Amino acid sequence: MDILFKILIDPFLQMGSAPDLLVQTIWEGFVTGVLYALIALGFVLIFKASGVFNFAQGIMVVFAGLTLVGLYEMGLPAPIALIVTLLVMYVLAVTIERVVLRPLVNQPDIILFMATFGITYFLIGLGEFIFGGNPKQMISEQLYLPKGSLEFKMLGGFVQLQKIDIAAAVIAMIMIIALALFFQYTRIGRALRAVADSHKAALSVGISLNQIWVIVWFAAGIVALVTGIMWGARSDVSFGLQVIALKALPVLILGGFTSVPGAIIGGLIIGIGEKLGEFYWGPLVGGGIESWLAYCIALFFLLFRPQGLFGDKIIERI
Amino acid sequence: MMQTYHQIARGDTLLAVDHVSLSFGGVKAITDVSFDIRKGEIRAIIGPNGAGKTSMLNVINGFYHPQKGQITFKGLTRSRMRPSVAASQGIARTFQNVALFKGMSTLDNIMAGRTLKMHRNFFWQCLRHGPAMDEEIKHREFVEDIIDFLEIQAIRKVPVGKLPYGLQKRVELGRALAMEPDLLLLDEPMAGMNLEEKEDMSRFIVDVNQQYGTTIALIEHDMGVVMDLSDRVVVLEYGHKLADGTPDDVKANEDVIKAYLGVAH
Numbered sequence: 001m002d003i004l005f006k007i008l009i010d011p012f013l014q015m016g017s018a019p020d021l022l023v024q025t026i027w028e029g030f031v032t033g034v035l036y037a038l039i040a041l042g043f044v045l046i047f048k049a050s051g052v053f054n055f056a057q058g059i060m061v062v063f064a065g066l067t068l069v070g071l072y073e074m075g076l077p078a079p080i081a082l083i084v085t086l087l088v089m090y091v092l093a094v095t096i097e098r099v100v101l102r103p104l105v106n107q108p109d110i111i112l113f114m115a116t117f118g119i120t121y122f123l124i125g126l127g128e129f130i131f132g133g134n135p136k137q138m139i140s141e142q143l144y145l146p147k148g149s150l151e152f153k154m155l156g157g158f159v160q161l162q163k164i165d166i167a168a169a170v171i172a173m174i175m176i177i178a179l180a181l182f183f184q185y186t187r188i189g190r191a192l193r194a195v196a197d198s199h200k201a202a203l204s205v206g207i208s209l210n211q212i213w214v215i216v217w218f219a220a221g222i223v224a225l226v227t228g229i230m231w232g233a234r235s236d237v238s239f240g241l242q243v244i245a246l247k248a249l250p251v252l253i254l255g256g257f258t259s260v261p262g263a264i265i266g267g268l269i270i271g272i273g274e275k276l277g278e279f280y281w282g283p284l285v286g287g288g289i290e291s292w293l294a295y296c297i298a299l300f301f302l303l304f305r306p307q308g309l310f311g312d313k314i315i316e317r318i
Numbered sequence: 319m320m321q322t323y324h325q326i327a328r329g330d331t332l333l334a335v336d337h338v339s340l341s342f343g344g345v346k347a348i349t350d351v352s353f354d355i356r357k358g359e360i361r362a363i364i365g366p367n368g369a370g371k372t373s374m375l376n377v378i379n380g381f382y383h384p385q386k387g388q389i390t391f392k393g394l395t396r397s398r399m400r401p402s403v404a405a406s407q408g409i410a411r412t413f414q415n416v417a418l419f420k421g422m423s424t425l426d427n428i429m430a431g432r433t434l435k436m437h438r439n440f441f442w443q444c445l446r447h448g449p450a451m452d453e454e455i456k457h458r459e460f461v462e463d464i465i466d467f468l469e470i471q472a473i474r475k476v477p478v479g480k481l482p483y484g485l486q487k488r489v490e491l492g493r494a495l496a497m498e499p500d501l502l503l504l505d506e507p508m509a510g511m512n513l514e515e516k517e518d519m520s521r522f523i524v525d526v527n528q529q530y531g532t533t534i535a536l537i538e539h540d541m542g543v544v545m546d547l548s549d550r551v552v553v554l555e556y557g558h559k560l561a562d563g564t565p566d567d568v569k570a571n572e573d574v575i576k577a578y579l580g581v582a583h
Contacts, residue, residue: 187433193421196421197421198417201413201418201419201490202430203381203402205410206406
C-alpha cells in the first residue's frame with residue numbers, strides 16, 4: 001500500500017504543496033525539450049527528403065560548435081566566425097552529397113544508414129585533428145547571448161529563469177516557424193515534399209535530387225549549429241555532446257519520423273517528462289531515472305502507436 | 319545547335335535512338351536498337367514482358383545510361399544525361415506503377431510539374447508577395463486548365479494517395495502535361511484499367527496529341543488500343559528490335575506474329 005501511495009499520490013501532493021517548484025521543473029524540462037526538438041528537427045529534415053536516418057546529426061552539432069569556437073580562438077571576430085562556420089556547414093553538405101550520397105543512390109536505406117556512421121566517425125576524427133579533443137567553452141558573450149537570470153515571485157515562492165534558456169527557446173521557435181513556412185510555401189519546399197514522397201517521380205518533373213540533398217543537409221547543418229551554440233552555452237562544447245543525438249530517437253518515435261510538428265511536441269513531452277520524472281519519482285529508486293525514462297516512454301508508445309503521434313501511417317497492400 | 323520544338327517541322331525527326339545497347343551486369347536489357355520518333359506522331363513501343371520497353375523509356379529520359387549508342391533529341395546528341403536535364407529539355411513521362419507524390423493534393427501534384435517553369439527567386443517566394451505571387455497565380459491558371467481538360471475538378475484538393483487507381487493515372491498524366499513537354503512518354507497508361515477507364519484515357523491521349531500537338535511515345539499491352547491510337551509502332555523482343563512500321567505493317571509481320579501468338583510447327 002505504502003509503495004502505491006508513494007508512486008500514485010505522494011508526488012502529486014508534493015506538486016500541490018510547492019507549485020513554484022513545479023513551475024520551475026516544468027520550465028527546465030521545457031528548455032531541455034526545445035533542444036531535443038532542435039536535434040530531432042535535424043533528423044526529420046534529412047529523413048523526409050532522403051529516407052535516411054542520419055546518425056551523424058549528433059556529431060554535426062558538436063562539429064559545428066567546435067568549428068565556431070575554434071575559429072574564434074584562431075582570432076576571427078565572433079560574428080565572422082559564425083558566418084565562416086555556416087560556410088563550413090555548406091561545404092560539408094556539398095561534400096557529403098558528392099562523396100557519400102551520390103554514389104549510393106538507389107541503395108537500400110540500411111546502406112545509407114551505415115554510411116552516416118562512417119560520416120560520424122570521420123567527423124569525430126576530423127574535429128579532434130583540427131580542434132583537439134578537449135572541451136571548449138562556448139563564446140556566448142561574444143555572440144551577444146544574454147547571461148544571468150530572471151527571478152519571478154509567484155505561487156508563494158520564486159521561479160528562476162536563465163536568460164540563455166529564454167533566448168534558446170525564442171531562437172528555436174523562430175527557426176522552427178521559418179522552416180515550416182519554407183516547407184509549406186516555397187517552390188523549393190514543394191520540391192522537398194515531392195522528393196520525400198517519390199524519388200523517381202520528382203526526377204521526372206525535373207527536380208534535381210542532388211540539389212535538394214545539398215539543401216536539406218545544409219538546413220540540418222544550420223539546425224546543428226544553432227543546437228551546438230545553445231547546448232554549448234549551457235555546458236561545454238565537447239565530443240560527449242554527441243550522445244544527445246541518441247535522445248532524439250525517443251523524440252522521433254514519439255513524434256513520428258516524418259513530422260516537423262511531431263519533432264517539436266515529441267521533444268517537449270520527452271524534455272518535460274524527464275524532468276518531472278526525475279524530480280518527483282526519481283527519489284523512489286535513488287534518482288538517475290532522467291537518462292532512461294525517455295526510452296521507456298518511447299517503448300510504451302511503440303506498443304500502441306508505432307507511427308508516432310503525427311507520423312504517416314504505413315499501410316501496405318498485400 | 320539545339321533547336322526549339324517549334325523549329326522542327328511536323329513529321330521531322332524529334333528524337334532518334336541510335337544503336338543503343340544497355341546491360342545490367344550480364345543481363346542484356348537492350349541490344350543495338352535504333353528507331354526514331356517524329357514530331358507530332360503517336361509512337362507505340364510494344365513487345366512481350368521483359369522485352370526492354372520500360373528500359374528504353376528509362377534510357378530516353380535519363381534514368382539509365384546506355385553502354386553503347388546515343389540519343390539525339392531536338393538535334394542535340396548525347397549518350398548520357400541526367401533525368402532533371404531531360405525534363406528541362408522537354409521530356410515528360412508517366413510510370414508503369416504510378417509514381418505520384420502521395421501525401422500531396424491533386425493540385426499540388428500537378429503544380430509540381432510546373433517546377434521548372436517557375437523562376438522567381440527564393441527571397442520573393444518566402445515573402446509570397448510581388449512577382450512570386452503573380453507567378454504562382456499564372457501557373458495556377460495553367461494547372462486549372464489541365465484539371466478541366468482531364469475532368470478531375472472534383473478531386474482537386476484530395477490527397478492523391480486516397481484516389482482510386484484510374485484517377486491516380488489521370489493525375490500523373492496531368493502532372494506530365496503541366497511540364498508542357500515536347501515529348502511525352504507514357505508507360506502503360508492503361509494497365510489495370512477497366513474498359514470505360516481505358517476509353518477515357520485513349521480519348522485524353524488523342525486530345526493531347528491533337529490539341530497541343532504533343533509528340534507521344536507510349537508502351538501498351540492492349541493491342542486494340544495500340545493499333546487504334548498510334549501512327550507507327552516499334553516492336554521489341556528480348557532487347558532486340560523485331561519490327562518497325564505502321565500498325566498494319568506490324569500486324570502483318572511474321573516475326574511479330576511468331577513472338578506474340580506462337581506458330582504451329
